[in-house]
Amino acid sequence: MTTADVVIIGAGVLGASAASRLARDGHRVVVLERGAPGREGSGTTAGNLHVQAVHTRRPGQAVPLDSARFTPLQRAASDLWQDVEDDLDASVELRRSGGFTVAETPAQVRELHDKQAWEDAAGITTEILDGDAARAALPQLGPSVAAATWCPLDGYANPLKVTPAYLADAVRHGAELVPFAPVTGVARDGGGWRVTAGARQVVAPVVIDVAGPWLHRIAALAGITLDLAPVAIQMHATVRSPAGLPHLVQHIGEGLSVKQVSAGNLLVGGGWPARRLDLDGRSDAGVDSMVGNMALAVRILPFVRGLRLLRAWAGPLAATPDEMPVIGEVPGSPGFLVAGGTYAFTFAPLWAETLRRLVAGAEPPVDISDLGPERLMQDLPEKKR
Numbered sequence: 001m002t003t004a005d006v007v008i009i010g011a012g013v014l015g016a017s018a019a020s021r022l023a024r025d026g027h028r029v030v031v032l033e034r035g036a037p038g039r040e041g042s043g044t045t046a047g048n049l050h051v052q053a054v055h056t057r058r059p060g061q062a063v064p065l066d067s068a069r070f071t072p073l074q075r076a077a078s079d080l081w082q083d084v085e086d087d088l089d090a091s092v093e094l095r096r097s098g099g100f101t102v103a104e105t106p107a108q109v110r111e112l113h114d115k116q117a118w119e120d121a122a123g124i125t126t127e128i129l130d131g132d133a134a135r136a137a138l139p140q141l142g143p144s145v146a147a148a149t150w151c152p153l154d155g156y157a158n159p160l161k162v163t164p165a166y167l168a169d170a171v172r173h174g175a176e177l178v179p180f181a182p183v184t185g186v187a188r189d190g191g192g193w194r195v196t197a198g199a200r201q202v203v204a205p206v207v208i209d210v211a212g213p214w215l216h217r218i219a220a221l222a223g224i225t226l227d228l229a230p231v232a233i234q235m236h237a238t239v240r241s242p243a244g245l246p247h248l249v250q251h252i253g254e255g256l257s258v259k260q261v262s263a264g265n266l267l268v269g270g271g272w273p274a275r276r277l278d279l280d281g282r283s284d285a286g287v288d289s290m291v292g293n294m295a296l297a298v299r300i301l302p303f304v305r306g307l308r309l310l311r312a313w314a315g316p317l318a319a320t321p322d323e324m325p326v327i328g329e330v331p332g333s334p335g336f337l338v339a340g341g342t343y344a345f346t347f348a349p350l351w352a353e354t355l356r357r358l359v360a361g362a363e364p365p366v367d368i369s370d371l372g373p374e375r376l377m378q379d380l381p382e383k384k385r
Helices: 013-024 067-081 084-088 104-124 131-137 159-172 212-219 288-298 302-306 344-360
Strands: 006-008 029-032 099-103 127-129 147-151 176-178 185-189 192-197 199-205 206-209 231-240 249-250 258-261 265-269 309-317 328-330 337-339
Touching: 006 013, 006 192, 006 199, 013 029, 013 084, 013 159, 013 337, 013 344, 029 159, 029 199, 067 344, 084 159, 084 258, 099 104, 104 127, 104 147, 104 249, 127 131, 131 147, 159 176, 159 344, 185 212, 192 206, 206 344, 212 309, 212 337, 231 288, 249 288, 265 288, 288 302, 288 309, 328 344, 337 344
Parallel strands: 006 029, 006 206, 029 176, 099 249, 206 337
Antiparallel strands: 099 147, 127 147, 185 192, 192 199, 231 265, 231 309, 249 258, 258 265, 328 337
C-alpha cells in the first residue's frame, strides 16, 4: 500500500491535464489507467477546439445541449489553450485556423443569429456572412450554403500529442503514471480513500474520477450512483488532399465537422453514432453513419467527392443525459471529484484548472454551480427522472 495526495483514475486528456496542473502544485499524484494512456475517447476524438457555439444535437441525440450555457465555458477554455504549447514546452500541432459554421435553411440561418448573440455576450468574436460572401471567403463551400458564421479562434490540436504532452509534464513534476492498471475497488479509508488496482493499493484524501465513458462504473465502486449516457461516435479520414482546406468547417443544424490536418488528410466527423458501444471491448464503426456523414460533407464541400475514404473508426464518449458537462465534488463523498461529458477535449485545460482549484479549496475559474454531479445522482429524491 502506498500513499498519495491525489489519485486520478483515467489517463485520457482530462486525467493527463489535471495531473499536470496538480503535480506542478507539488501534490503527490498517482494516475491509474485501465489500458494504454490516451487510447480510448481521447485518442479517437477529432481534436477540434470549438470556440464558437456548436450544433445542439448529434445525429440521433435525444436531448439538445444548451449552447448558450456552453459559450462562456468555450471562451474560458480558448484563453487557456492559447498558452498550452509554451506551458508544456511541446508541440501539440495547435492550429488556430479559424472556422466557419454553415447554415442551409432559413431556420438554421436564424440559429446563426441567435448563437452570435450568445457569443457576443461571452466575448467571442464572430461574423455572419451570407452564402455568396461565405463562398468568396472559402470557395470550397457548396451552393447549398445559405449563410455562415466565421470565428477566427476556432481550430484544432492533435489529440495523439496533447495527452502525451500533458502526461510527460506531469511525470516531470513528480506524478506517477500506472498504465494497464484497471481499478477494481474504491473505498473509504479513514478520512480519505483507498483505491485498488490489481495488487496495488493507494490511499489518498482525494480521488478524481475522469474515466470517460467508465466514469459511472468507477463511481459505483465507491458506492456512488451516477446517471450517465455513454455513447460511441465515429470519425472518418480521407486520403491526403492537394486542394487544401484552410479552415475548420461545421454545420449548425446537422452533425458535421471537417478539417485538414498537417499531414494533408481530411478528418470528417460531427458526432454520428457508431454501430455499437462496447465498454468491455472495442466499439465498431457503422456503415450507415459513414454514408450519411460523408454525404453531408460532400454536400457542404463538393470537392470531398473526389477523395477516397481512407478509414473510419469509433470512439466512446462520456455523455450525460442532459448533454452537459459534469464536474465537481460528489455530495456526501468528500474528496471524491468527477469530471467528464461532451466536448471534453475542448474543455481539457479549463477542467484541469478547475480541478486544481477545487483540490486547493479555491474558487473555480468559471461558474460550475449547475454542472455538478448531484443532478446525475439517481438516489437523490429531488432528482427529476
